[in-house]
Amino acid sequence: MKNKKILCCLMALVTAFTVLSGCGMGNPSQKTVEMVAKGFQHDFWKAVKKGADQAGKDLGVNINFVGPEGEGAIAAQVEMINNAINKKPAAICIAALDTTASLDAVNKAKANNIPVIGFDSGVPGAPEGTIFANASTDNYKAGELAAQKMYETISQKLTTGSSRIGVVSQEANSQSISMRTQGFLDKMEKLIESTGRSVAIIGHTKFSNGKTQGDVIIDVAIPPEINDTQGQTSAQTLLNKDDLIAIYGSNEFAAKAIINADAAISGGRIGNDKVVAVGFDSGALQIDAIRNRKFLGSVTQDPISIGYRAVELAVKAMNGEEAEDVDTGSQWYTADNIDSDAIKPLLYQ
Amino acid sequence: MNDIIENIKTKGMQKFIALGALIVLYVAFSVFGNNFFTVDTLVSIFDASYYIGFLAIGVTFVIITGGIDLSIGTVMMCSAIVGGTLYNNMGVPLWLSLFVIILVGGIFGLLNGIMVSRLKLPPFIATLGTMMVASGIGSIVSNVQSTTFPMRSAADGWYKNIFRTADNFPTGIFVLILFTLLAVILLNKTVIGRYTYAIGSNKEAARLSGVNVQRWETVVYVISGLFAGLAGIAYAATYTTILPGAGQGFELQAIAGVVVGGTSLSGGVGSIIGTFIGVFIMSILKIGLPYVNLQPHYQTLITGIVVIGAVLLDIYRTKKEKSIKSKS
Incomplete structure (x- = not known):
């Protein structure tokens, strides 16, 4: 009786996993860029993801965009970076919550010849040569x-x-x-x-x-x-x-x-x-x-541009091209220009 | 007169110490704090107490039965997110969304209750699981996006008046007091309360004397869940935007308030008024410490020391009480 119950539970779990893992699979013929953000809590990251997805479409790469639950979850993010590296993607983009905590992972990526691109705050202070380039706001x-x-x-x-x-x-x-x-x-x-x-x-x-x-x-x-x-x-x-x-x-x-x-x-x-x-x-x-x-x-x-430029750098890296850090820029906005074409796309609710 | 003193000595000592500490803290911050003694600051202390207060009152029931509910923090956020998503994305009227928030809290409470009372899971583990489940569901429901409740200026901004009016009158304190009194009556005057204490004092004895332990234990977790839902409304009214994945840590702040208020984590002993006072002690510390220009890390340190001190005091007092009782 008891065994049957346990068996039932296990089967339910297996089914759940199969169903869930079905989601989120990209086009298998394309290369994949793993992106580890700081979390999804703030709308800012949604805009970054939007830019990254757009770039993925334009440049023909799969984007797998992940992030920890909250911006305090340093350990959880390091695990995510490690997972991303273990999948052996074509490139990985990181917005590190904590530089020192992420350094081991970054070195591991280098050892595996996976190019690392920093976005948003990137991985500041990472040793010379470990980061391919950064797409970030100055x-x-x-x-x-x-x-x-x-x-x-x-x-x-x-x-x-x-x-x-x-x-x-x-x-x-x-x-x-x-x-x-x-x-x-x-x-x-x-x-x-x-x-x-x-x-x-x-x-x-x-x-x-x-x-x-x-x-x-x-x-x-x-x-x-x-x-x-x-x-x-x-x-x-x-x-x-x-x-x-x-x-x-x-x-x-x-x-x-x-x-x-x-x-x-x-x-x-x-x-x-x-x-x-x-x-x-x-x-x-x-x-x-x-x-x-x-x-x-x-x-x-410019969160959309941060996401887009990061993927752009990732594609350059996987093609063996050279690239430099990109300042994705910042703008001043007030009640007077909040609805202008230059500002409106950069804002999120 | 002697009776009163005797009564204070045996039953209410902790409450009086707690109340004394509350007043001393408030006076001390007023004297040493820069601009602390203002109506606005008082309103802020209230603001910080509503959601923690609801959480703490609810979990007091659970703690008196000797259990624990670690899920209340994320359940609060999850139910608020569910309500906010219904309102924003599905056009559900606000009053109904607020009602759903309480309901969702109650459902999580029921889940905890069933796991603890029927499936015999240890409360710590069961509610730890629910903590994560609620956090996950909140993220899924909102599609990992923050949920914004209507702002005061919006047509549906009326719900903010439940906790604070436009001219800064803290209506919420009356709401909190109302629910505190409700909980006091529930705990001291009804069968729910009697069985809550009975289960906490000796579960086996309660069962043998005919108390339906499974049912009443479930009820207690449902109460905790419903209060977490209420806390969700208070949080939404005070802070407007709700982030998915947040809420962890609030349960421990609430439990700290309960413990400071003299409720014993081993069950059987505790009071709602004590919890109410405990919550305000924690809030005054939280709001007051920045006013004396302390660096943030010192604030956390001091809050921790206060919690430990309060529990030590409680243990010391119960020991003394027991030794007095055994002598007489």
């Missing part, structure tokens, strides 16, 4: 762009008295997010110091410039855990400081945190004539905030 430049645009609006307020600029950064480990935060901080510091005012960057130790006092204080908040409650708390701590004149969120999560925190404050603190808010990427909440002029504007990457 995140440092993108951060500078955000600082430049914010500075143009708040420069008047910065000339007298003491004031504070808040920065919400999802984390300090990921290269892409750190660079956007760093690019913003460096540029803002330079712009303000060029007017003879002093700047102190406080908050998280990683970004501190060693000063604690200054005419302008840039306050970097990083939530202890990556979830909505902690993000909102970090943003709200900044918004509750009376001398705050502007705030920057360096990715979709951080921008959402600012929007949610502001909604929880009576009357709201952010707006173009109040605390100037600048975001990064898009997403339904952020687009809404920009349309309602709660946000001055945001910097968007």
Whole structure:
């Protein structure tokens, strides 16, 4: 009796696997490019996948696009990279959550003569020669762009008295997010110091410039855990400081945190004539905030182009051609150009 | 008068300690925190307490029976995703979607209940499995895409008022208190509550004295699931977009709140009011620590120490209580 039950269960499982494995098979005559993304949670990755699939169609390769459940799942992603290598694909594209954790896998790919292409943040700091090329946003430049645009609006307020600029950064480990935060901080510091005012960057130790006092204080908040409650708390701590004149969120999560925190404050603190808010990427909440002029504007990457260019590089690699890193670019958008042909395709809900 | 003191000494000590700790924490953050003592911050503390509060109240029932429910975090997210997908992609009216959210939570609870009571799976394993199942189903249903609930400005934005009005009035605290009272009545005045304690104190004795242990154990998991569904609505109302694959970790935050509130993980002992207080202690820590300019890693560290301290205090108190009882 009991054995029969177990047998039934096993058979059900086998059937399930057969059915499931039937899905996701590409054209067997084409070469396959394995792509390991950082996850599917954020709409950003859907746009990347869209670009990759389009390139796969255009260039005649199968794309197998995978990613871990969440952006904290470093170990799960390393397993995915290893699995992808074990399938011996023609090329593999990686957006590493954590460089050091992925290095073994990257070396293994090299040992197996599988070319590795970095996309989005890629595999920064990987040893020379292991990465064929990268298709990514220059995140440092993108951060500078955000600082430049914010500075143009708040420069008047910065000339007298003491004031504070808040920065919400999802984390300090990921290269892409750190660079956007760093690019913003460096540029803002330079712009303000060029007017003879002093700047102190406080908050998280990683970004501190060693000063604690200054005419302008840039306050970097990083939530202890990556979830909505902690993000909102970090943003709200900044918004509750009376001398705050502007705030920057360096990715979709951080921008959402600012929007949610502001909604929880009576009357709201952010707006173009109040605390100037600048975001990064898009997403339904952020687009809404920009349309309602709660946000001055945001910097968007070009996720479709990231996916497309990565596959393009992969095809070059498998054909033995040479290639260089591609900057897939970033754009500034506001309520005024949000619906323009140049911006609209780059945004996702 | 002596009776009251006696009562506090034997039964309510933990609750009073917890309540005292809650007040001390709030006052301390108000004194040392930069701008902590404001209505807005208080509303944020409430915001962070709604979904964890519902999760914690539901799981308190399970923990009193000596079980555990690890699935509540992902069940909360999964049910919210199901509701959001119905609303966004299938044109189901919002009120019905919200109802489905609670229903989905209840179904997961039923699944847990059947596995634990009928199939005799250890609760830890059964609900660990459900945790993953719920996470997977959430990703499948949403096609691994985030689900956005209507924003306040949208036509269907009314549901946000259940937890916070447009002028920032925290209506949610009344909703939470209402369900807390409901749970208190359920646990202390009804047959469900009596059997919950009975199963937790001694399952075998409960069975021998004629309690239908299988049925009531199932009911307890269903309650936990339904509350996880409620938490899903609270989460959607507060944070608007729901990410698939998220939710893991919230169950442990809820369980921490339960334990800080004096409910024993070995079963038979516990109270809803204690849980309510425990949840707020955790929320005040979560919201308050950034206001005293602590680096994030220190915040996690301190929260951990508080949980351990609370449990130690509880163990110490029960020991003392027992020694007093055995002397008299």
